[in-house]
Amino acid sequence: MDWTAILQFFRGPFFKISLLVFVGGMTYRLVRILLLGWKRDKVPSRGSKTVGVVKTYLKGLLVLPFIPWVRRTFTPNALTYIGGGLFHLSLVAVVLFATPHVLVWKSLLGFGWPTLPFPVSDWFAAIGIVALVILLVNRLTHPVLKLITKAPLFWNWALTFLPFVTGYMMTHHLGFRYEVLYSLHIISVDVLLIWIPFSRISHFLFYFFSRTFHGAQAGKRAINP
């Protein structure tokens, strides 16, 4: 097989198609929600909604991920917290700050930014893989998760796992020829991009809705979010 041609196709035209599906799909999801109709809140506030919103984002980003036991739900959900936390950390580190990825961003946006040294991003990638395995085990064993998990969630898991694993194998030259692993990595990313708008991975967009509501509701009542 001509892996160079395959690679060229999937990182060239097909990548563009995937990006298009991703952006188009997410835009559709967003617009559909925005068009569902919104009611103005006519309730007089006791406190400031804005303050509540700012507080909830700061808390959600800076406090809760690092001291999750303040909510007292840490112990019964240690795997969810550790797996989920490490996965998101690794995701940001690898996708936004690994040198090859920053080059991709630069080609897409026209500008780049400082990158992490290879050993650091490499460790983050490894952490991400381990975190995903932890999350899978957790999903398969936690009684509540067993109840609320349906097939698509396993697809989400698999399609997120593949880019991590192929990327890691590729940078460490494990198993197959470099072009093969490179192609598989790109293909898995393309597939993931296409899948996201159809899945709950899209939560990164709706997070901003629910977080904002939570902050506003708390701010309105002058309580801590």
Added chain:
Amino acid sequence: MNAQSAMNTYVKEIGGWVASQLEACTRCGLCASACHFYQVTDNVEYAPVWKVEPLRRAYQQRFTPAGRLRLALGLDKPVTDEDLKHWSTIVFQACTICNKCAHVCPMGIQLGPLIHDVRAGMAAAGLVPADLRAATAKQDEVGSPLGVTDGAWAERMDWIAEEWEVDIPKDQKGADTLVVFTSIELMKFPDNIAAVAKIMAKAGEKWTVSSKGREVVNFGYFEADEALTIKFMARVFDAAKELGVKRIVISECGHAYDAFRWTAPNIMDVPKGVEVTHIVRAIYDFWKAGRIKLKKGAYDGATVTFHDSCKIQRRGGHIKEPREILDWLAPQAFKEMSPAREQSMCCGGGGGVISIKEADPLRFAVFGLKVEQMKQIGAKAVCMVCSNCRLQFTDGVAHFKADVQVRGLTDMVSKAME
């Protein structure tokens, strides 16, 4: 068909607010461990995320292209009457809509209000538990969920006024403040009404009760039947308009406070310029303005703690007022339970649960957590500002034979006035 009317209600409820939150859920399951009903039973169906499931299915099957397709192809089953019956017991008996789950959710999804929406579908489908339905019907017909008639109400008020030697002005035009009590206070905790009367008199407040707007409890709101919710609140708002008061003080009912203060303006016309507040805030204001004087350290004996009611503290916002009062009344003896404030654990009797006989084992099981919390700090007394919680505490403390005195903060304040 039941399922049809429930689904139609859900479709009506689903706008951007509901949909965006349903979309935000990552199925992480953290909300389960916030729920005291799940904690004590380990029943996975009590996970808040699962309580919202009927609403989620309605959204998926009626609004999303993928869901519609799956339904058409037979890959998803439509929601049946049986499903709804099953969920009715879950959302009415194993949830007080205390909204602690919203504070635990990493996405900040407002699970409490969403479960309230699920209940609305049940109400439309006629699947409200019989006991709760009966109480709602009584409130609709007689004016009180406990069946207190107009005559019985007036007699009881007169009796309280006489017994405690207080003045309870009835239907006074020109009063500034309309205080609306619950039937629970009237029948089970009359000391609370007497205490409010004493405090109002001492503060020199021009206040009144109304024979028309005499019930603050809102069983329509427990059921989440919007028409009834509005009807019951309108009785009070109309009375307020007629009497020309400047503010309505909601006495000790959490759900009622949530309805009047945080829901009414969004679902009905409310009288303009009439402030709605809770009795604990009114008392706090009197105290801060020097209109009542409280004896410092009046209760500085055995350890006393404060129970945060889900709808008055976490959902109502009155977290600091009772604490400042208690820090004054019992600077040494006042101890916090843990967790407290926004993260507090609900008593297990709210949201109408206490009125459903079948749910008794559950609400007592949940109360076990509260008993543990009180034991941890060696509390000899516990006070609160919600008569529904107080009823649950009275029942629960007796059930567990716990050595804890259950008190109303209002009553404590009235007895500590100088």
